[in-house]
Amino acid sequence: SSRVIAIANQKGGVGKTTTAVNLAASLAAAERRTLVIDVDPQANATSGLGHPVRDVARSVYDWLLERAAFDEVALGTELQTLRLVPSTPALAGAEIELVEVGARESRLRTVLASVRDRFDYVLVDCPPSLGLLTLNALVAADSVMVPLQCEYYALEGLSHLVETIERVRDRLNPALRVEGVLLTMFDGRNSLAREVADEVRGHFAGRVFETVIPRNVRLSEAPSHGRPILLYDVQSKGCKGYLELAKELMTGNGAA
Amino acid sequence: SSRVIAIANQKGGVGKTTTAVNLAASLAAAERRTLVIDVDPQANATSGLGHPVRDVARSVYDWLLERAAFDEVALGTELQTLRLVPSTPALAGAEIELVEVGARESRLRTVLASVRDRFDYVLVDCPPSLGLLTLNALVAADSVMVPLQCEYYALEGLSHLVETIERVRDRLNPALRVEGVLLTMFDGRNSLAREVADEVRGHFAGRVFETVIPRNVRLSEAPSHGRPILLYDVQSKGCKGYLELAKELMTGNGAA
Ligand SMILES: Nc1ncnc2c1ncn2[C@@H]1O[C@H](COP(=O)(O)OP(=O)(O)OP(=O)(O)O)[C@@H](O)[C@H]1O
Numbered sequence: 001s002s003r004v005i006a007i008a009n010q011k012g013g014v015g016k017t018t019t020a021v022n023l024a025a026s027l028a029a030a031e032r033r034t035l036v037i038d039v040d041p042q043a044n045a046t047s048g049l050g051h052p053v054r055d056v057a058r059s060v061y062d063w064l065l066e067r068a069a070f071d072e073v074a075l076g077t078e079l080q081t082l083r084l085v086p087s088t089p090a091l092a093g094a095e096i097e098l099v100e101v102g103a104r105e106s107r108l109r110t111v112l113a114s115v116r117d118r119f120d121y122v123l124v125d126c127p128p129s130l131g132l133l134t135l136n137a138l139v140a141a142d143s144v145m146v147p148l149q150c151e152y153y154a155l156e157g158l159s160h161l162v163e164t165i166e167r168v169r170d171r172l173n174p175a176l177r178v179e180g181v182l183l184t185m186f187d188g189r190n191s192l193a194r195e196v197a198d199e200v201r202g203h204f205a206g207r208v209f210e211t212v213i214p215r216n217v218r219l220s221e222a223p224s225h226g227r228p229i230l231l232y233d234v235q236s237k238g239c240k241g242y243l244e245l246a247k248e249l250m251t252g253n254g255a256a
Numbered sequence: 257s258s259r260v261i262a263i264a265n266q267k268g269g270v271g272k273t274t275t276a277v278n279l280a281a282s283l284a285a286a287e288r289r290t291l292v293i294d295v296d297p298q299a300n301a302t303s304g305l306g307h308p309v310r311d312v313a314r315s316v317y318d319w320l321l322e323r324a325a326f327d328e329v330a331l332g333t334e335l336q337t338l339r340l341v342p343s344t345p346a347l348a349g350a351e352i353e354l355v356e357v358g359a360r361e362s363r364l365r366t367v368l369a370s371v372r373d374r375f376d377y378v379l380v381d382c383p384p385s386l387g388l389l390t391l392n393a394l395v396a397a398d399s400v401m402v403p404l405q406c407e408y409y410a411l412e413g414l415s416h417l418v419e420t421i422e423r424v425r426d427r428l429n430p431a432l433r434v435e436g437v438l439l440t441m442f443d444g445r446n447s448l449a450r451e452v453a454d455e456v457r458g459h460f461a462g463r464v465f466e467t468v469i470p471r472n473v474r475l476s477e478a479p480s481h482g483r484p485i486l487l488y489d490v491q492s493k494g495c496k497g498y499l500e501l502a503k504e505l506m507t508g509n510g511a512a
């Protein structure tokens with residue numbers, strides 16, 4: 001059966017989209033049937049997987065409000081076993097539109113229920129906030145993966161994210177667990193990064209992935225070609241990092 | 257008379273908070289009376305200026321909803337002429353609470369009107385979204401400064417931000433103009449960064465600051481000491497960058 005994983009962190013620029021796109025591509029390369037759902041109005045995962053935002057006709061917005069079915073919205077990618085539910089900037093309007101709808105936090109869980117079993121992994125890329133779009137992802141998910149840049153401001157926000165996850169577990173999604181914290185953009189020469197990494201491993205013992213994603217400029221170049229790193233530069237350190245992460249996730253060595 | 261500048265970009269992690277805190281400190285060091293208003297529920301500008309989030313009793317949330325006066329909310333900092341209106345994570349609730357209030361986009365402009373003339377510069381640090389909190393900043397502001405990391409995803413979001421600024425100008429704040437785009441975390445050895453910088457200067461001719469903020473690890477270390485770079489490492493490249501930016505802003509050489 002399928003595993004739905006929300007990629008979430010309200011801190012901006014920590015590598016959520018880069019993780020959603022490249023972990024999904026690595027899982028697809030290992031022949032797991034994989035779906036990326038982009039619930040960020042920035043629609044970076046959408047363009048990162050080769051679909052320019054201006055070309056997107058129907059999006060996750062239509063699917064959430066049941067104006068379109070999954071098969072009318074889902075797109076293919078360059079990888080056979082990887083599909084995408086795209087986003088658009090118009091999704092920002094959903095935050096306000098959803099406030100007035102009943103059971104507003106579980107729209108995604110509802111529409112995903114009938115299609116999730118077509119996939120082994122469903123990764124949901126979240127915006128940098130704890131608003132209704134991220135809440136929908138947390139309610140629909142089995143677990144949460146938290147990309148974390150090893151910097152002070154990112155560390156500061158972690159406890160607030162964990163509280164939010166616990167509140168969602170208590171009230172809306174009892175099965176929700178933390179898949180793990182993923183250290184991203186890591187530069188071992190930087191003492192602050194090492195200090196933050198040590199602190200996170202202390203606080204979240206057993207819930208931090210072994211795999212650490214290094215800072216690697218090739219990861220930031222790949223999106224301008226609309227391709228995951230696997231299809232842009234398979235030899236790069238960034239690519240090796242996400243292949244390793246996929247392996248760790250598939251073998252269940254992931255964080256508790 | 258005072259200048260109110262919103263520091264905004266819905267792309268996460270581009271240096272909004274780092275710019276708000278360090279530009280403000282540089283202006284204060286030049287004896288300009290300066291106020292930072294933190295409207296991001298992450299409250300990074302608040303802790304970056306030495307006020308741990310758990311110590312904040314009253315915040316911008318109370319001021320916006322007129323439950324507290326400016327003088328009950330504003331805090332001092334280590335710099336004589338720099339004050340702060342702090343944020344708290346509870347502010348995330350304001351996005352939903354403000355939806356139901358009349359004239360919800362102009363709450364900040366209303367409460368700021370009676371105090372803005374006590375300051376030469378008011379900088380508003382925005383969250384990574386185009387929701388009601390950022391809209392409040394855009395309606396209250398005279399101009400918008402847009403920190404931009406020289407990366408592909410950040411560039412992609414720029415046109416959407418400019419559209420939003422133009423919509424706010426047409427409907428809610430006719431005087432709003434773009435103070436300028438500020439290139440941040442710039443590493444000249446990186447060809448993608450140079451390409452993005454060239455593209456931005458092409459698109460926004462005359463509206464890009466001369467000053468470019470280099471990537472400098474000291475800027476990411478300073479917040480863990482709750483101090484702006486000026487009080488953490490005045491010799492650093494990052495500090496020189498923000499002092500230069502303050503000078504460019506004060507002499508009016510800023511972008512059109
Ligand atoms: N390991 C890495 N090495 C180098 N650059 C990276 C790495 N991971 C991500 N980046 C780049 O850093 C920037 C931020 O990453 P990304 O956009 O994935 O973060 P995000 O958390 O999704 O941001 P947002 O909060 O805006 O959604 C992007 O320009 C991306 O290309």
Ligand SMILES: Nc1ncnc2c1ncn2[C@@H]1O[C@H](COP(=O)(O)OP(=O)(O)OP(=O)(O)O)[C@@H](O)[C@H]1O
Nearest residue numbers: 012151268269270271272273274384441471472476
């Ligand atoms: N010029 C720089 N050189 C090195 N590190 C920097 C620089 N500017 C900012 N940083 C670091 O990069 C990270 C992102 O910066 P910052 O938090 O200021 O961005 P932001 O746009 O405010 O993020 P958010 O979207 O979450 O509000 C922080 O950890 C910060 O310390």
Ligand SMILES: [Mg+2]
Nearest residue numbers: 016017040044
């Ligand atoms: Mg993203």
Ligand SMILES: [Mg+2]
Nearest residue numbers: 272273296300
């Ligand atoms: Mg910030």
